[in-house]
Amino acid sequence: MELFKTTSAAGHEQVLFCHDQASGLKAIIAIHDSRLGAAMGATRLWPYESEAAALTDALRLSRGMTYKAACANIPMGGGKAVIIAKPEEKTCELLQAYGRFIERLNGRFITGQDINLTPQDVRQINRETQYVVGTQEKSGGPAPVTAIGVLLGMKAAAKYRFGSDSLKGLKVAVQGLGNVGQHLCEWLYKNDAKLFVSDINQAKVSKLARLYGATAVEPEEIYGLDVDIFAPCAMGAILNSQTIPMIKAGIIAGSANNQLEDEQLHGEMLTAKDILYCPDYVINSGGLINVYHELIGYNEKKAISHVHSIYDTLLELFNKANTTGMTTHEASKQLAEERIIKTQQAQMLVSA
Numbered sequence: 001m002e003l004f005k006t007t008s009a010a011g012h013e014q015v016l017f018c019h020d021q022a023s024g025l026k027a028i029i030a031i032h033d034s035r036l037g038a039a040m041g042a043t044r045l046w047p048y049e050s051e052a053a054a055l056t057d058a059l060r061l062s063r064g065m066t067y068k069a070a071c072a073n074i075p076m077g078g079g080k081a082v083i084i085a086k087p088e089e090k091t092c093e094l095l096q097a098y099g100r101f102i103e104r105l106n107g108r109f110i111t112g113q114d115i116n117l118t119p120q121d122v123r124q125i126n127r128e129t130q131y132v133v134g135t136q137e138k139s140g141g142p143a144p145v146t147a148i149g150v151l152l153g154m155k156a157a158a159k160y161r162f163g164s165d166s167l168k169g170l171k172v173a174v175q176g177l178g179n180v181g182q183h184l185c186e187w188l189y190k191n192d193a194k195l196f197v198s199d200i201n202q203a204k205v206s207k208l209a210r211l212y213g214a215t216a217v218e219p220e221e222i223y224g225l226d227v228d229i230f231a232p233c234a235m236g237a238i239l240n241s242q243t244i245p246m247i248k249a250g251i252i253a254g255s256a257n258n259q260l261e262d263e264q265l266h267g268e269m270l271t272a273k274d275i276l277y278c279p280d281y282v283i284n285s286g287g288l289i290n291v292y293h294e295l296i297g298y299n300e301k302k303a304i305s306h307v308h309s310i311y312d313t314l315l316e317l318f319n320k321a322n323t324t325g326m327t328t329h330e331a332s333k334q335l336a337e338e339r340i341i342k343t344q345q346a347q348m349l350v351s352a
């Protein structure tokens, strides 16, 4: 593999390969862009089938974090880390060794809880490094706030598509009933939407069906449902050449990162089908916004009010995509790049 060609192709600044002999830790920390500030991104633990797959995931996720911060008007950079391990291989030693790697970066990378890490795991990491946010003790886990952002994104999409941002009576299919998906379902239930849910964990599906009167569907059935909104809240790359032809929903609005398998090709496939796609790093920025507020002094009201900007940003993007002919994903990338340059210029004026 040509490492520099791979890591610089999407503009990455630095990639760290961390190995701790004693605990067996193998982690990749990708810092995509720190022009505006320290790189922020939660840490994911996953049993990647190859090191190349782990690197690809870290590179794509960290670039998404740069755009996520920029679209949310957060003056911070983008990064992401992946630990290559099975969940059962997680030990205190491994997490602490990981924490020491973070600490040695002296604040260049700020991290927290992502897939397969629990609040207790983050506490272990936090024993060795101060550069952790989003713990239960501080602002609480980010997932409930991410869910609020997704709900607001759905409302913006409904407003654009149907002229009203009420979700009452709309059929919504939620894929993945994890930390974000469950909170999202609660909000949708309170907003009188009709819920369809799937998860590979049957117990979660039964729980949500019981709590919110949701219709349970098999994991592979979720794409083809005759619904108004499809909310991917499980894994990435689920918008691809196999699934897009099946989708009947007119709106895609969910929390998963890297939803488009191929950003250009699958973004265009969605546009061609007249499906309104809410760019993932815009609609799922609620968690990042919430942890960012920890860094500037946490105030719940201020954090939630910041999350409400997701609604306006999405409406701006839908209009921009419509008038320019770009996909909503392209429009959001352009907006992110514009905001980075603008913020950088403003920062230079302040420091001059």
Ligand SMILES: NC(=O)C1=CN([C@@H]2O[C@H](COP(=O)(O)OP(=O)(O)OC[C@H]3O[C@@H](n4cnc5c(N)ncnc54)[C@H](O)[C@@H]3O)[C@@H](O)[C@H]2O)C=CC1
Pocket (backbone or CB within 6 Å): 114, 115, 116, 142, 143, 144, 146, 175, 176, 177, 178, 179, 180, 181, 198, 199, 200, 201, 204, 219, 233, 234, 235, 236, 255, 256, 257, 284, 285, 287, 288
């Ligand atoms: N937690 C947060 O604040 C944020 C989460 N995200 C993204 O949102 C997504 C969900 O995050 P969490 O809820 O925190 O993760 P989680 O790990 O708690 O939940 C994921 C759920 O998806 C289910 N799942 C896995 N494969 C599936 C399949 N094929 N079909 C249906 N369900 C499946 C899992 O069983 C689990 O219940 C992830 O992609 C994550 O990266 C993005 C931004 C912030």
Ligand SMILES: O=C(O)C(=O)Cc1c[nH]c2ccccc12
Pocket (backbone or CB within 6 Å): 040, 041, 042, 043, 068, 110, 111, 112, 113, 114, 133, 134, 142, 257, 284, 285, 287, 288, 291
């Ligand atoms: O939106 C994402 O993918 C995130 O990583 C958000 C996030 C959740 N918890 C954090 C802790 C530190 C930096 C970012 C996050």
